[in-house]
Amino acid sequence: MPNSRISAAVVGGTQELGWAVTAQVIAEGCRALVIPAPGAYPEQGEPHPENTNEKERRRMTVRFGLLGAGRIGKVHARAISGNKGAQLTAVADAVADAASAIAEAQGCAVRTIEEIEAAADIDAVVICTPTDTHADLIERFSRAGKAIFCEKPIDLDYDRVKACLRVVEETDATFMVGFNRRFDPHFSAVRAAINEGRIGDVEMVQIVSRDPGPPPAQYIGSSGGILRDMTIHDFDMARFLLGEEPDTVFATASVLVDPEIGKLGDHDSASVVLTTPSGKHCTISNSRRATYGYDQRIEVHGSKGAISAENQRPVSIEIATNTGYTKPPLHDFFMTRYTEAYAAEMAAFVAAISEGKPASPSGQDGLRALALADAAYLSIEQGRAVKVSEVLG
Numbered sequence: 001m002p003n004s005r006i007s008a009a010v011v012g013g014t015q016e017l018g019w020a021v022t023a024q025v026i027a028e029g030c031r032a033l034v035i036p037a038p039g040a041y042p043e044q045g046e047p048h049p050e051n052t053n054e055k056e057r058r059r060m061t062v063r064f065g066l067l068g069a070g071r072i073g074k075v076h077a078r079a080i081s082g083n084k085g086a087q088l089t090a091v092a093d094a095v096a097d098a099a100s101a102i103a104e105a106q107g108c109a110v111r112t113i114e115e116i117e118a119a120a121d122i123d124a125v126v127i128c129t130p131t132d133t134h135a136d137l138i139e140r141f142s143r144a145g146k147a148i149f150c151e152k153p154i155d156l157d158y159d160r161v162k163a164c165l166r167v168v169e170e171t172d173a174t175f176m177v178g179f180n181r182r183f184d185p186h187f188s189a190v191r192a193a194i195n196e197g198r199i200g201d202v203e204m205v206q207i208v209s210r211d212p213g214p215p216p217a218q219y220i221g222s223s224g225g226i227l228r229d230m231t232i233h234d235f236d237m238a239r240f241l242l243g244e245e246p247d248t249v250f251a252t253a254s255v256l257v258d259p260e261i262g263k264l265g266d267h268d269s270a271s272v273v274l275t276t277p278s279g280k281h282c283t284i285s286n287s288r289r290a291t292y293g294y295d296q297r298i299e300v301h302g303s304k305g306a307i308s309a310e311n312q313r314p315v316s317i318e319i320a321t322n323t324g325y326t327k328p329p330l331h332d333f334f335m336t337r338y339t340e341a342y343a344a345e346m347a348a349f350v351a352a353i354s355e356g357k358p359a360s361p362s363g364q365d366g367l368r369a370l371a372l373a374d375a376a377y378l379s380i381e382q383g384r385a386v387k388v389s390e391v392l393g
């Protein structure tokens with residue numbers, strides 16, 4: 001079943017066919033993926049259609065304001081417009097042309113952030129502005145009575161996140177953090193198989209997450225560094241799959257891709273080992289450069305077996321000739337690789353609002369992932385394994 005979904009995907013990407021034959025080609029095979037049954041994850045799933053009240057609630061349309069019309073703003077605009085229970089009412093951006101482009105594409109209004117904050121016809125906002133604006137916007141929109149979906153990370157400072165989450169709690173706002181990978185059908189199938197006991201007890205997790213190329217210098221400058229910007233997704237995925245909170249972090253990071261990234265005080269290559277109190281561990285491999293596309297793989301090893309989620313491609317074929325086996329390129333980046341995940345993530349947020357239930361991943365998930373990033377930076381600085389308790393405020 002998953003293969004049919006993959007082959008139906010839109011063909012995209014900037015790489016050209018004619019890729020080099022490599023030894024990596026052999027690994028795909030026909031591995032059986034487990035697609036979670038509907039309702040397997042109530043916190044992420046749709047309301048149960050047999051429940052009449054749920055049916056009533058599903059008729060409610062959640063009216064959205066989008067804050068930030070950049071790379072991820074465009075992705076969420078499409079996810080909102082593609083959701084039957086949602087409507088994109090307005091978009092705001094500091095750059096007028098960026099907002100207009102989304103407004104024209106999705107048929108919504110351009111407004112200022114202040115207008116969206118005061119609007120009676122907006123129920124929820126999606127925060128896609130740069131990271132250093134998130135915490136202030138979360139507080140403002142919590143106080144304005146809106147439901148809030150905020151892109152990761154919530155903020156770069158642990159205490160600032162805690163203060164911000166206190167406002168969310170006091171105002172009882174529905175709040176969700178954008179850890180989209182939990183909603184990827186392949187990664188959520190890995191967790192479903194773990195939950196079903198298919199591989200016994202989880203012992204070791206390996207996460208490979210490498211971008212095709214670095215973001216612009218301007219983005220790097222306000223990103224908080226590779227561990228808070230990029231690895232934060234993997235910290236969340238490690239927590240999602242390990243089933244036990246990591247309490248120790250060892251990390252190393254360097255500049256191997258672009259010296260300009262080093263001049264900005266950041267790294268472009270990182271390796272992290274997380275360990276839990278019972279001795280389970282997770283290794284994370286990150287790079288801001290993968291010449292072969294957007295490299296996103298996971299393997300979980302357990303007492304009775306292992307589960308892996310391999311890289312996905314827009315076109316899932318393999319060509320065998322007398323020169324060897326070749327496959328088309330991987331997805332070129334997150335916008336195409338995680339299309340289904342972004343749609344499912346938005347559906348979960350809309351469902352949480354409609355059902356009046358807490359959204360997941362929560363603010364606490366965002367806070368815990370940031371603590372792991374902080375511990376990883378301390379580990380790099382001091383060249384030792386760091387207890388997460390050392391950085392918890």
Ligand SMILES: NC(=O)c1ccc[n+]([C@@H]2O[C@H](COP(=O)([O-])OP(=O)(O)OC[C@H]3O[C@@H](n4cnc5c(N)ncnc54)[C@H](O)[C@@H]3O)[C@@H](O)[C@H]2O)c1
Pocket residue numbers: 067068069070071072073092093094095098113128129130131133151152153178179180219229334
């Ligand atoms: N979950 C994911 O897969 C994912 C992917 C990419 C980015 N992100 C996160 O999303 C956020 C945005 O990243 P991006 O790559 O879309 O950045 P981007 O630079 O492409 O877009 C940011 C947009 O915000 C606008 N903006 C800046 N300051 C503003 C302000 N004060 N008010 C209104 N608009 C403002 C900019 O003009 C720009 O259009 C970051 O926090 C990043 O970590 C998440």
